[in-house]
Structure formats: C-alpha cells, structure tokens
Amino acid sequence: MLTVPKEFDVPNGVEVEAKLVENGILYEFVEPKKEFFDFSEDILADILSEGYSKQEILKEFRNRKNALTSAFKSIAEDTVANSKPMTKEELAAEIGL
Incomplete structure (x- = not known):
C-alpha cells in the first residue's frame, strides 16, 4: 500500500511499480494486469x-465459466494425447515463417 498526498488527486486502486533511481524511488503508473485466461468480462458482456x-x-455466467474451464481442460488433454514433438524449424514451416 502506498500513501499519496490528497493534492496529487490519485484515485484509490491505481497500480504503481516502484523503481530505484539515482536520487530515490520513482513510482510509475502501470496498467492493471489482466489474467490471460480470465474471460469473465467477455462472458458477462455476451x-x-x-x-x-x-x-x-x-446462473448462465456460472454455466459458461464452467463450460470454458472444461473446454480448456479437454483441449489440453487432447493436445497431450495426440500431438508429436516438433523442432523449431518444423514449427516455423507449420506457421509460415
């Protein structure tokens, strides 16, 4: 937690990253990190x-969230069961690099 003088008008919940600089500590504003596999906002918007x-x-939100989790698990299991190792060169050729 960081205390900021009221005059700076920084809203609650703003995320900052501390960096050590030559003459002290610099607090830089950063965008909140969104969990890559958290599709809650997308599900709710739909x-x-x-x-x-x-x-x-x-009820529908819970159903879709559970279905998504099950789908990811199924994809992962299928990938492990049916994939073969690939070299860097094979991957590059596969995706057109």
Whole structure:
C-alpha cells in the first residue's frame, strides 16, 4: 500500500511499480494486469447482450465459466494425447515463417 498526498488527486486502486533511481524511488503508473485466461468480462458482456433476466444472469455466467474451464481442460488433454514433438524449424514451416 502506498500513501499519496490528497493534492496529487490519485484515485484509490491505481497500480504503481516502484523503481530505484539515482536520487530515490520513482513510482510509475502501470496498467492493471489482466489474467490471460480470465474471460469473465467477455462472458458477462455476451450474457448481457443476449438479454437474460436478472435472475438468470448469475446462473448462465456460472454455466459458461464452467463450460470454458472444461473446454480448456479437454483441449489440453487432447493436445497431450495426440500431438508429436516438433523442432523449431518444423514449427516455423507449420506457421509460415
């Protein structure tokens, strides 16, 4: 936690990164890190755009979040079971580099 003088008008929850510089410590504003595999906002946006009722939103959100987790697990298991090792050169050729 970092205390900032009120006059600086920095809102609560802003993330900063401390860096040691020649004459002290510099606090640099950084964008909050979004978890790569967290699709919660996307799921919720879809549900809201589809017009679910207030009572159905949470249930549908949980269903989709669980389905997504299961799908990732299934993809990972399938990849391990059905893939073969590939050299760097083979990968480059496969993706067109």
